[in-house]
Amino acid sequence: MKRLIRRAEKTDMPEVLELIKELASFEKEEGAVEVTKEELMEDGFGSKPLFQCFIAEIDEIVAGIAIVYPRYSTWKGRVLHLEDLIISQKYRGEGLGSALLSAVVQYGADMNVKRISWEVLDWNTPAIEFYEKKGAKVLRDWDVVQLNESGIKEYLEQNESI
Numbered sequence: 001m002k003r004l005i006r007r008a009e010k011t012d013m014p015e016v017l018e019l020i021k022e023l024a025s026f027e028k029e030e031g032a033v034e035v036t037k038e039e040l041m042e043d044g045f046g047s048k049p050l051f052q053c054f055i056a057e058i059d060e061i062v063a064g065i066a067i068v069y070p071r072y073s074t075w076k077g078r079v080l081h082l083e084d085l086i087i088s089q090k091y092r093g094e095g096l097g098s099a100l101l102s103a104v105v106q107y108g109a110d111m112n113v114k115r116i117s118w119e120v121l122d123w124n125t126p127a128i129e130f131y132e133k134k135g136a137k138v139l140r141d142w143d144v145v146q147l148n149e150s151g152i153k154e155y156l157e158q159n160e161s162i
Contacts, residue, residue, distance in 0.1 A: 001058050005099045008053035008065070013040040015062035016053060019086045026089070027121065054103045056087065056096040063091035066100040068107065073115060080108040082118035101134060119144055 008016065017037045024033045043050045056064035064087040073079045082104055087096050108116045120127050120138065128138055147155060 001094070002060070003094070003096070003099070004055075004057040004060075005096075005103045006055050006057070008044065008055045010041050010045040012053070012055055012062060013037045013044070016040055016055075016065050016067075019062070019065050019088060020084070022088060023084060023086045051083065052107065054100055054107075056091075056100050058091055058094065058096070063088050063094075064096045064100055066104050068104055068116075070111070070113075071117075076114035078111065078113050079115040079117060080104070080111060080113045082116060085118070097130060098134070 014037050017033075017035070017040060020035065021030075021033050024030055044053055051067050051069040054066040054068075055062055056066075064085070066085045067083040068080055069083065071079045071081045085097060085100055085104070087094075087100075105116060120131060122128075122140075132138060
C-alpha cells in the first residue's frame with residue numbers, strides 16, 4: 001500500500017465531507033452535519049481561509065483528514081486548534097492517525113505555536129489512549145461549553161441590553 005500525507009486541495013472537499021459524516025455517525029450524531037462541500041471549499045480555499053486540512057491517502061484514496069485552525073490563548077499567545085482527526089473505519093490500524101498527528105504537530109511547530117489543543121469524547125477510550133501514548137495531556141477536569149446557532153439567537157434576544 002502506498003501511503004501519503006499531504007495538504008488538502010479544494011477538489012478533496014467532497015471526500016472530506018464524507019469523512020466528516022462518517023465521524024458524525026460514529027459519534028451517534030448523524031443529523032448534526034450541516035456544513036456543505038461548497039462551504040468547505042470556500043472556507044478552506046477562499047480569499048481568507050479559515051482552516052487548514054491535511055489528507056491521509058492510501059493508494060490515492062482519501063482515508064483520513066485532520067482539520068486545524070489558529071487560535072489565541074490569553075495565557076500562551078499563539079495556539080493551534082485541531083478540530084478533528086478522522087480516519088475512516090476501514091483504514092484504522094494502518095498508522096494514518098499517527099502520521100496525521102505528526103503532520104499537525106510539525107505544522108504547529110512551524111507556526112511557532114505555544115500549544116496545540118483539541119477535544120476528545122470521554123467515552124472514546126481508544127482515542128484517549130492513542131493521544132496519551134503520543135504524549136498529549138487529557139484534561140479531564142475541563143468541560144466544553146458551546147452555544148449552537150439557536151442558542152446564539154436566543155441569547156441575543158434575552159440579553160438585548162448589551
